[in-house]
Amino acid sequence: MHIVVCIKQVPDSAQIRVHPVHNTIMRQGVPTIINPYDLFALEEALRLRDRLGGAVTVLTMGPPMAEDSLRKALTFGADRAVLLTDRFFAGSDTLATSYALSMAIQKIGESWGTPDVVFTGKQTIDGDTAQVGPGIARRLGLNQLTYVSAIGAVDLAARTIEVSRRAEGGVQELATRLPALITVLEGTSEIRRGRLADALRAARAEVTVWNAAQAGITEMTKCGLRGSPTVVKNVFAPKGRATKASLLDTREKTPGELAEAMMARIFDALPGIEGDLLAHAAQY
Amino acid sequence: MSLEVFDAIVIGAGPAGNAAAYTLAKSGLKVLQLERGEYAGSKNVQGAILYADALEKLMPDFREDAPLERHIVEQRMWMMDDNSHTGMHYRSDSFNEEKPNRYTIIRSQFDRWFNRRVREAGAVVLCETTVTELLKDTNGRVIGVKTDRHGDAILADVVILAEGVNGLVGQRAGLRQELQPAHVALAVKEMHFLPEEVIAARFNLKGDEGVVIEAMGTITKGMVGTAFLYTNRESISVGIGCMVQDLAENRVSSSALLEAFKAHPSIRSLLEGSEVREYAAHLIPEGGYKAVPQLYGEGWLVVGDAAHFVNAVHREGSNLAMTSGRIAAETVVWLKRRREACSAENLAEYRRRLEASFVMKDLKKYRGIPALLHRNKHFLDLYPRIASRAAQIWLRVDGVDKRSKEGEIVRDLRAARGWRGLVGDAFKVARAWR
Amino acid sequence: MSGTAHAGGSRAGMRKELPEHFKAYRHVWVFMEYEHGAIHPVSLELLGEGRKLADRLGGELAGVALGGDHGQMIEVANAAFAHGADVTYITAEPVLAHYRNEPYTRAMTELVNTYKPEILLLGATVLGRDLAGSVATTLLTGLTADCTELAIDAERSLAATRPTFGGSLLCTIHTLNVRPQMATVRPRVMSMPKADPQRTGRIVEHRLDLREEDIVTKVLRFLPDRDSNKAQLAYADIVVAGGLGLRSAENFQLVRNLAEVLGGEWGGSRPLVQKGWITADRQIGQTGRTIRPRLYIAAGISGAIQHRVGVEGADLIVAINTDPTAPIFDFAHLGIVADATEFLPILTDTFRKRLSVNRLAG
Numbered sequence A: 001m002h003i004v005v006c007i008k009q010v011p012d013s014a015q016i017r018v019h020p021v022h023n024t025i026m027r028q029g030v031p032t033i034i035n036p037y038d039l040f041a042l043e044e045a046l047r048l049r050d051r052l053g054g055a056v057t058v059l060t061m062g063p064p065m066a067e068d069s070l071r072k073a074l075t076f077g078a079d080r081a082v083l084l085t086d087r088f089f090a091g092s093d094t095l096a097t098s099y100a101l102s103m104a105i106q107k108i109g110e111s112w113g114t115p116d117v118v119f120t121g122k123q124t125i126d127g128d129t130a131q132v133g134p135g136i137a138r139r140l141g142l143n144q145l146t147y148v149s150a151i152g153a154v155d156l157a158a159r160t161i162e163v164s165r166r167a168e169g170g171v172q173e174l175a176t177r178l179p180a181l182i183t184v185l186e187g188t189s190e191i192r193r194g195r196l197a198d199a200l201r202a203a204r205a206e207v208t209v210w211n212a213a214q215a216g217i218t219e220m221t222k223c224g225l226r227g228s229p230t231v232v233k234n235v236f237a238p239k240g241r242a243t244k245a246s247l248l249d250t251r252e253k254t255p256g257e258l259a260e261a262m263m264a265r266i267f268d269a270l271p272g273i274e275g276d277l278l279a280h281a282a283q284y
Numbered sequence B: 001m002s003l004e005v006f007d008a009i010v011i012g013a014g015p016a017g018n019a020a021a022y023t024l025a026k027s028g029l030k031v032l033q034l035e036r037g038e039y040a041g042s043k044n045v046q047g048a049i050l051y052a053d054a055l056e057k058l059m060p061d062f063r064e065d066a067p068l069e070r071h072i073v074e075q076r077m078w079m080m081d082d083n084s085h086t087g088m089h090y091r092s093d094s095f096n097e098e099k100p101n102r103y104t105i106i107r108s109q110f111d112r113w114f115n116r117r118v119r120e121a122g123a124v125v126l127c128e129t130t131v132t133e134l135l136k137d138t139n140g141r142v143i144g145v146k147t148d149r150h151g152d153a154i155l156a157d158v159v160i161l162a163e164g165v166n167g168l169v170g171q172r173a174g175l176r177q178e179l180q181p182a183h184v185a186l187a188v189k190e191m192h193f194l195p196e197e198v199i200a201a202r203f204n205l206k207g208d209e210g211v212v213i214e215a216m217g218t219i220t221k222g223m224v225g226t227a228f229l230y231t232n233r234e235s236i237s238v239g240i241g242c243m244v245q246d247l248a249e250n251r252v253s254s255s256a257l258l259e260a261f262k263a264h265p266s267i268r269s270l271l272e273g274s275e276v277r278e279y280a281a282h283l284i285p286e287g288g289y290k291a292v293p294q295l296y297g298e299g300w301l302v303v304g305d306a307a308h309f310v311n312a313v314h315r316e317g318s319n320l321a322m323t324s325g326r327i328a329a330e331t332v333v334w335l336k337r338r339r340e341a342c343s344a345e346n347l348a349e350y351r352r353r354l355e356a357s358f359v360m361k362d363l364k365k366y367r368g369i370p371a372l373l374h375r376n377k378h379f380l381d382l383y384p385r386i387a388s389r390a391a392q393i394w395l396r397v398d399g400v401d402k403r404s405k406e407g408e409i410v411r412d413l414r415a416a417r418g419w420r421g422l423v424g425d426a427f428k429v430a431r432a433w434r
Numbered sequence C: 001m002s003g004t005a006h007a008g009g010s011r012a013g014m015r016k017e018l019p020e021h022f023k024a025y026r027h028v029w030v031f032m033e034y035e036h037g038a039i040h041p042v043s044l045e046l047l048g049e050g051r052k053l054a055d056r057l058g059g060e061l062a063g064v065a066l067g068g069d070h071g072q073m074i075e076v077a078n079a080a081f082a083h084g085a086d087v088t089y090i091t092a093e094p095v096l097a098h099y100r101n102e103p104y105t106r107a108m109t110e111l112v113n114t115y116k117p118e119i120l121l122l123g124a125t126v127l128g129r130d131l132a133g134s135v136a137t138t139l140l141t142g143l144t145a146d147c148t149e150l151a152i153d154a155e156r157s158l159a160a161t162r163p164t165f166g167g168s169l170l171c172t173i174h175t176l177n178v179r180p181q182m183a184t185v186r187p188r189v190m191s192m193p194k195a196d197p198q199r200t201g202r203i204v205e206h207r208l209d210l211r212e213e214d215i216v217t218k219v220l221r222f223l224p225d226r227d228s229n230k231a232q233l234a235y236a237d238i239v240v241a242g243g244l245g246l247r248s249a250e251n252f253q254l255v256r257n258l259a260e261v262l263g264g265e266w267g268g269s270r271p272l273v274q275k276g277w278i279t280a281d282r283q284i285g286q287t288g289r290t291i292r293p294r295l296y297i298a299a300g301i302s303g304a305i306q307h308r309v310g311v312e313g314a315d316l317i318v319a320i321n322t323d324p325t326a327p328i329f330d331f332a333h334l335g336i337v338a339d340a341t342e343f344l345p346i347l348t349d350t351f352r353k354r355l356s357v358n359r360l361a362g
């Protein structure tokens, strides 16, 4: 089976700094990582391939530097990597991104066989929108399975797949047909550590690099800023909580008194919670 | 039972390993480079000075795309006491040359870039892969390495150890001794982020110009060590380092020293309003010439910090690392061309070439310095105080005539060290400097 | 490159004339999320916010009720009216009995194309996000996810503000030249409007021509969370969590004990998952659960940004940490500098006593 996994290189948000005057992102020295959610998708894809045979192609759209993430994905055990990079893509929002990626997936299909499943992470940590996956599904007419926590039976001959997905208030078990698009819920399986042989292969592998034309994209009005209906008008730093935590004064108090004081402060701050707690306690 | 055989394996992707792997790959050898960090530079202390010459010898065009921060136009050398500094500043417009000689860099970015060039030159680079042990044949010859990844060993005709100061692989294989507390300094460093224009204004800089401050004195509390401050584009690197032995004897933590340094009135205002990111501690091999271990053996060579190639007096390390890496690689290439084995006897050529280069010459020149400073702590404590007092006396206009002021300064000096002490100090320094 | 945020916005301030066919788009819509017999509270919260937007625009506020049972949809409509809606669009068809992307996307896009709203709001729940993405792509319009603030600017355009870069920044996003303008909002971000049961409104019924045979995806089963041992962190009212400061897996039991006495859920920071002290579904933070409880108690957690973004929605954050400079005290409301392994058992006891004493008294 042929599986495509879309990954994204993102700045490590833990290390982002904001320019104190201009409120712009200061990227200098901020390392990039593979979007952590995408690693869950990649691991699920690798497991599926290990189970059913076939190949995993990783795809990313981004600056030339994003090749690093692809190489890393190969080290984990992916079979092939495609970098979609073109200055026309700069400023893409989710709609334009899903357009470019879906065109590239089509091209991947023409080059190495139509994918049976396309994976994406649940969302990215920089954009955080969770829309690129559904966008790709719509554009390519793939059956959309979001927030998948487990992949069940897959029948390649009958072209069916069963998954468990997170739904409101529970887990939904769905059956659908291939080809499908799966966005993977976080916390499913940690990414594996690639074997030495995989790492060596990855270090030598050629990453396929496509610009827009090479990916078969001709309608440039659907790409980048021009293809993005949304526009960011203003970026600003959040107002920090004005006051820091009010700390209980621990001097000359017994731990018991402190616990009493804390409980009282909690009940003060959240009127009504005491009643709820009592109601709960009454049930037990 | 093994995956495959390489001409050479390089352990580490710091400046030494990169220089070695680059030179080998450029010469068409089949090279594997192994780095334990997520990427080259990810484990390295941030912010440093790059001496262009060593890199230029490898890659004349490096300025085209290397991530350089600022070229240095001004050097400040400060002797500090508790609330002042006496110093020498040198600034020259002639440093604004077409090919500047010194740059500030951010190591994580620089090493990553350098490593990409290594890969482009044709080396196979594996990151997140730690070499756990050297593989030896029954005669004790090094024939390859084992890693922490699942899989077999990898073989090579020669292994170049560029694993940095800790050098665990070499130690485990018995190629060299454990680090001596008297031979290593512990440096701590922080990056202070500030907008580019604030840095330019604070240090009187335009464009890519940069400043370096090197400081010694009471800031190290009488221990052997120095502090520094470099300007990067959008950040300032500050750090301080002391010999590990001194820190242990005085029960002082280097982070406490750094806090005190940052709080010093001469430094505090330079860092004001900055956002601190990335605190890093790292060892520097400062034992000098006498601490240099065995540099080669059957099937192996050692380069860079792992070989103790640091010139502590001039704060040079990465240039010695690159140069030793290049020379080691050139030696291997030379042997390969002559179809000769990488035996200890043949690899001795590496040491001969090093002796002829500035690396060994400089280390030899300063071989007396570490011991000198260790035995004469007053150099770093007393003299800065005296200098500061002298400046105070000299600059204050208070009705005292200048001759009396001169007399007071001289009396101060003599009271502190006595004539014999002063002459002795001058003599010691001159001898160590020779 | 993807994501809605392309900061810097070289087009910021640029606005072409809205194409003629979009000028007819009017009014504010809120998707009424209804599953397993209940309206998701976020939909009611959105009605409160939608009301303000509609008033600013001088338009109507509408609810959209999709489901399998007509009677239930009427109830949904009544709730929508009570919370501020003027109109409710109802599509009740058997294929909509349980949420599935395909028929819901069809139903929603058909309604939009027929009745042309200016703004469409959905809850940023798993259902809302699943639906919003495919509806927006089908309509080829812009969508701003996880908004924390909605406003109308001087040019009648929706200004949707949301966090970006893991919460380090906020950005305001506009949808140019296309309608409807879509946005999702997380539960508990907007306040719940007061219900007025007397309020009524207009109902618009719309049929959907879609048969079960035409739908590829089938629901095999639904396993409600309450029947499983799964953590229900996201919806818990009270969450107690521990971090590395607890020092051992055994000590983590102290967190569970307090959670149990409070009838809450328990969770932890990411390192605990990596150490195997807790399972991944208990991880709180950026790569784990986002929680919005009324009360969040964090014991031995430093408060790294990735943790912070997952808990900031809590009404009251209480931190127990030995380090007075720990970042968690920068965003907690209430704190104590104490050893959690000592303080937690005492706090647990204090609550336990109070709750049982009061029960006897009552």
Ligand SMILES: Cc1cc2nc3c(=O)[nH]c(=O)nc-3n(C[C@H](O)[C@H](O)[C@H](O)COP(=O)(O)OP(=O)(O)OC[C@H]3O[C@@H](n4cnc5c(N)ncnc54)[C@H](O)[C@@H]3O)c2cc1C
Pocket (backbone or CB within 6 Å): B011, B012, B013, B014, B015, B016, B017, B018, B034, B035, B036, B037, B040, B041, B043, B044, B045, B047, B048, B049, B050, B051, B129, B130, B131, B132, B162, B163, B164, B165, B168, B169, B187, B188, B189, B239, B241, B282, B283, B284, B303, B304, B305, B306, B309, B310, B315, B316, B317, B318, B319, B321
């Ligand atoms: C605070 C400080 C400031 C300094 N400032 C300067 C300066 O301004 N200018 C200057 O020229 N020098 C400076 N130096 C010295 C300079 O950093 C070093 O001399 C130089 O980095 C040495 O290069 P190297 O390649 O030998 O070692 P390193 O840079 O330490 O690289 C060693 C590499 O090997 C990897 N490695 C180690 N073990 C293994 C293993 N078992 N398997 C795989 N990989 C492994 C490590 O991850 C690392 O990437 C400074 C040092 C410090 C600590």
Ligand SMILES: Cc1cc2nc3c(=O)[nH]c(=O)nc-3n(C[C@H](O)[C@H](O)[C@H](O)COP(=O)(O)OP(=O)(O)OC[C@H]3O[C@@H](n4cnc5c(N)ncnc54)[C@H](O)[C@@H]3O)c2cc1C
Pocket (backbone or CB within 6 Å): A014, A036, C242, C243, C244, C245, C246, C268, C269, C270, C271, C272, C283, C284, C285, C286, C287, C288, C289, C299, C300, C301, C302, C303, C304, C305, C306, C307, C310, C320, C321, C322, C323, C326, C338, C339, C340, C341
């Ligand atoms: C991409 C990415 C995603 C991440 N996602 C998440 C995420 O979703 N969730 C998450 O939590 N983390 C996440 N992290 C990790 C995060 O950066 C922090 O490392 C982590 O939250 C720290 O966990 P901690 O607070 O338990 O441990 P530490 O940071 O080690 O803090 C322990 C705290 O306990 C205190 N302490 C010590 N002893 C005691 C005692 N006896 N009593 C009381 N207090 C004590 C200490 O003062 C300290 O503040 C992520 C990191 C990355 C890079």
